[in-house]
Amino acid sequence: MNELxxxxxxxxxxxxxxxxxxxxxRQEAVDAIRDVLTELREEIKTGKLKKxxxxxxxxxxxxxxxxxxxxxxxxxxxxxxxxxLHSNLGRACLSKAAAEAALDEHDxxxx
Numbered sequence: 001m002n003e004l005x006x007x008x009x010x011x012x013x014x015x016x017x018x019x020x021x022x023x024x025x026r027q028e029a030v031d032a033i034r035d036v037l038t039e040l041r042e043e044i045k046t047g048k049l050k051k052x053x054x055x056x057x058x059x060x061x062x063x064x065x066x067x068x069x070x071x072x073x074x075x076x077x078x079x080x081x082x083x084x085l086h087s088n089l090g091r092a093c094l095s096k097a098a099a100e101a102a103l104d105e106h107d108x109x110x111x
Contacts, residue, residue, distance in 0.1 A: 003044050006052040007037060013059060022063040023070075032065040 013033045043049040
């Protein structure tokens with residue numbers, strides 16, 4: 001059997017408990033699995049690897065990649081959207097036409 005055929009598919013690795021516990025985001029895990037499997041295929045094709053690693057070993061590589069990417073993407077931010085919308089909504093400027101339209105619709109409800 002060809003070594004490339006021994007590489008597990010994405011779904012099989014996605015069911016691995018180490019990967020399931022490694023991230024709460026399925027798409028993040030799928031992307032990492034695909035990248036690890038692509039690298040594994042290249043290493044086999046170029047002769048760098050002679051044998052496909054065990055599934056658990058591949059899963060550990062996936063978890064390491066997920067952790068590496070998570071650290072790279074984290075940064076401190078301030079979420080001020082609630083403050084901006086809540087405090088400023090009442091003071092938002094309306095054009096004369098918009099204010100008149102709002103009053104006209106309100107007046108129709110009183111009839």
